[in-house]
Amino acid sequence: xxxxxxxxxxxxxxxxxxxxxxxxxxxxxxxxxxxxxxxxxxxxxxxxxxxxxxxxxxxxxxxxxxxxxxxxxxxxxxxxxxxxxxxxxxxxxxxxxxxxxxxxxxxxxxxxxxxxxxxxxxxxxxxxxxxxxxxxxxxxxxxxxxxxxxxxxxxxxxxxxxxxxxxxxxxxxxxxxxxxxxxxxxxxxxxxxxxxxxxxxxxxxxxxxxxxxxxxxxxxxxxxxxxxxxxxxxxxxxxxxxxxxxxxxxxxxxxxxxxxxxxxxxxxxxxxxxxxxxxxxxxxxxxxxxxxxxxxxxxxxxxxxxxxxxxxxxxxxxxxxxxxxxxxxxxxxxxxxxxxxxxxxxxxxxxxxxxxxxxxxxxxxxxxxx
Amino acid sequence: xxxxxxxxxxxxxxxxxxxxxxxxxxxxxxxxxxxxxxxxxxxxxxxxxxxxxxxxxxxxxxxxxxxxxxxxxxxxxxxxxxxxxxxxxxxxxxxxxxxxxxxxxxxxxxxxxxxxxxxxxxxxxxxxxxxxxxxxxxxxxxxxxxxxxxxxxxxxxxxxxxxxxxxxxxxxxxxxxxxxxxxxxxxxxxxxxxxxxxxxxxxxxxxxxxxxxxxxxxxxxxxxxxxxxxxxxxxxxxxxxxxxxxxxxxxxxxxxxxxxxxxxxxxxxxxxxxxxxxxxxxxxxxxxxxxxxxxxxxxxxxxxxxxxxxxxxxxxxxxxxxxxxxxxxxxxxxxxxxxxxxxxxxxxxxxxxxxxxxxxxxxxxxxxx
Numbered sequence: 001x002x003x004x005x006x007x008x009x010x011x012x013x014x015x016x017x018x019x020x021x022x023x024x025x026x027x028x029x030x031x032x033x034x035x036x037x038x039x040x041x042x043x044x045x046x047x048x049x050x051x052x053x054x055x056x057x058x059x060x061x062x063x064x065x066x067x068x069x070x071x072x073x074x075x076x077x078x079x080x081x082x083x084x085x086x087x088x089x090x091x092x093x094x095x096x097x098x099x100x101x102x103x104x105x106x107x108x109x110x111x112x113x114x115x116x117x118x119x120x121x122x123x124x125x126x127x128x129x130x131x132x133x134x135x136x137x138x139x140x141x142x143x144x145x146x147x148x149x150x151x152x153x154x155x156x157x158x159x160x161x162x163x164x165x166x167x168x169x170x171x172x173x174x175x176x177x178x179x180x181x182x183x184x185x186x187x188x189x190x191x192x193x194x195x196x197x198x199x200x201x202x203x204x205x206x207x208x209x210x211x212x213x214x215x216x217x218x219x220x221x222x223x224x225x226x227x228x229x230x231x232x233x234x235x236x237x238x239x240x241x242x243x244x245x246x247x248x249x250x251x252x253x254x255x256x257x258x259x260x261x262x263x264x265x266x267x268x269x270x271x272x273x274x275x276x277x278x279x280x281x282x283x284x285x286x287x288x289x290x291x292x293x294x295x296x297x298x299x300x301x302x303x304x305x306x307x308x309x310x311x312x313x314x315x316x317x318x319x320x321x322x323x324x325x326x327x328x329x330x331x332x333x334x335x336x337x338x339x340x341x342x343x344x345x346x347x348x349x350x351x352x353x354x355x356x357x358x359x360x361x362x363x364x365x366x367x368x369x370x
Numbered sequence: 371x372x373x374x375x376x377x378x379x380x381x382x383x384x385x386x387x388x389x390x391x392x393x394x395x396x397x398x399x400x401x402x403x404x405x406x407x408x409x410x411x412x413x414x415x416x417x418x419x420x421x422x423x424x425x426x427x428x429x430x431x432x433x434x435x436x437x438x439x440x441x442x443x444x445x446x447x448x449x450x451x452x453x454x455x456x457x458x459x460x461x462x463x464x465x466x467x468x469x470x471x472x473x474x475x476x477x478x479x480x481x482x483x484x485x486x487x488x489x490x491x492x493x494x495x496x497x498x499x500x501x502x503x504x505x506x507x508x509x510x511x512x513x514x515x516x517x518x519x520x521x522x523x524x525x526x527x528x529x530x531x532x533x534x535x536x537x538x539x540x541x542x543x544x545x546x547x548x549x550x551x552x553x554x555x556x557x558x559x560x561x562x563x564x565x566x567x568x569x570x571x572x573x574x575x576x577x578x579x580x581x582x583x584x585x586x587x588x589x590x591x592x593x594x595x596x597x598x599x600x601x602x603x604x605x606x607x608x609x610x611x612x613x614x615x616x617x618x619x620x621x622x623x624x625x626x627x628x629x630x631x632x633x634x635x636x637x638x639x640x641x642x643x644x645x646x647x648x649x650x651x652x653x654x655x656x657x658x659x660x661x662x663x664x665x666x667x668x669x670x671x672x673x674x675x676x677x678x679x680x681x682x683x684x685x686x687x688x689x690x691x692x693x694x695x696x697x698x699x700x701x702x703x704x705x706x707x708x709x710x711x712x713x714x715x716x717x718x719x720x721x722x723x724x725x726x727x728x729x730x731x732x733x734x735x736x737x738x739x
Contacts, residue, residue: 221545221546221547222507222545222546225546249547252545252547252548253546253547253550253551255550255554255562256546256547256550256562256563258562259562259563283621283622283625284615285611285612285614285615285619317608339624339625343620343621343624343625346620346642347607347611347621347649350606350607350642350647350648350649350650351605351607351608351649351650352649352650353648353649353650353651355645355648358648358649359645362620362642362643365620365624366624366739368624369623369624369625369627370627370629
């Protein structure tokens, strides 16, 4: 697929070339420094300085044939090929470098970007995810391009929550761009498509939806609310739009989020929406009302974790302690770090007078909330 | 309830309704002769029952309960009426809250620019914060009134704000959800979308007893089938959840990862940390010590009796109800709360708050979470 116009990859590559000097510590000195190697390396550097990329690439390749353990050479070979849209070659260069220096996070990030361009999305996601986890996005000049591509890949892999977390970081950077809005619109409405893959007709919708989400993530909730309200009026039957706004509202106000989930369910009941509606009602203490959507969600997909937790809590709070305990215990076994399941168990043990178990669950909650 | 008893009650209510109708007629006549005319709205009000029509005792005591006054509208607040000129200088800004003829105005000036806004919504009965409206946006006043100092000071939590303009100095702009949540706990009729025109300041019966308006309307037509859900049968954990919708539960504090003494004011959360809290024991429920329909009891002896319900030496009552008894205190038999529920200074709150985490407090131990 074509590279989205945001942010400009060539410019970013130039930035990365400049930044490569900052990453010099992981360039181990060349073990072999024959006069032949030294000569090629010097000519490669000169060609690079003169922006003669084809010559520089050729010379770095020659130098690596003479001295394959030369880390700096692999780095520049990768960067120069990335800048010249020679992605398979760049991937190969960065892979050599990462074999020699596994902690070379910028190489990992650049390999991820190259893999993205070749359509190797699983590998790209793995590389970019790991690179960001190791601080690749901490450098402000690299942050936008890395986070943007990571977010695209996360949404493509149906990890929409994680994608929106990356877009939140971009919104805080005020990185406004039409492609970014389209991408946010896609992730928000739970589409796995890339911006370049959607039709011109749909693009207008996703751009508007993404702009509303971007404004929300930037912190202007009132303007976002106006934009979403306008979208609901313009696209009354569009699936995923109310879910999207409800999902954004959920951490702030479950009541407002619940209204959006109800609107979505009126258009089309989906398991995830039912489970989230149940969870909003549980947050508000409306356990009886939570029972129906929780049951519907769990019946439709017993493997959906939040449906299991919501049903367990709703059942326990409305009288079926035994079944509630079973479901919540199962949820904790599946994910010991699930705060919601521990909260449900703490409530059950409190209400049944099991002080030791209650204390254990409350401690688990406090530990998770630290 | 037996059918006979229900019939007697219905009959009583009809008699009561008739008596009210008579009273309404008398009032109507008086009004007619006194001022010459009564509007249709006034007639309707006179004929319409209220919760107090049947629940006179509890409705009467609730009038002075703190929750009834969780928010007050402009012109109804005695504190502002008795403190007509409040002022404080904080940094480059001078704040004044001026009350004249029952109307209060909040102003901030830097000496050059001045911003003045009417106070429409007064949050809190003792410590007061005002929610202000400007250009369709809601703001939490950057200064509040604190009774301990009898003065204005920075609103708790807003100490971190460094204003650069009078507008920023006026207040902290509230997100739509925070405004909704503030009003939802301090007023009645908020729902999932705030419309300030539709709310009633303070907590009315309907706030906790959902469906009471419908029940009242139906009861006036002799229909007693639409009763609000009973809260009498909630256990201690459920009561904590219920009260915690506003006073904040253990769950809420955990979900939000709130830490520190600022959250000591969330009693159901603190109570849940207590070793003696267990959800199936009514003696530790919020309502065991606090009657939400009455003013807050400040007598230590009153609360001692609550502690001794579990920790007393006379175990017969507890035993008769199959309730566990607990250790007796080796130090004292009175003033339990003064040691076991210490008061904690609320950061920036200019007040101390009773920590509902009941425990044996070790000297010098930091605030436990």
